[in-house]
Amino acid sequence: MDFVIHWLWYLLAFAVGSAVAWLLTIVSIRRTSKEEALAALPGSREIGAH
Numbered sequence: 001m002d003f004v005i006h007w008l009w010y011l012l013a014f015a016v017g018s019a020v021a022w023l024l025t026i027v028s029i030r031r032t033s034k035e036e037a038l039a040a041l042p043g044s045r046e047i048g049a050h
Helices: 002-028 034-040
Strands: none
Touching: none
């Protein structure tokens, strides 16, 4: 039974860590449109992606 309790704690820690990482990603990365993303690429005008 001790093993199961330890495993559940590790599972909970993994879930909490994943949630924190997901939230940090959502907060730090802004959504952009397809046109803005293509315009931000270096050399996008030369290849005609505008």
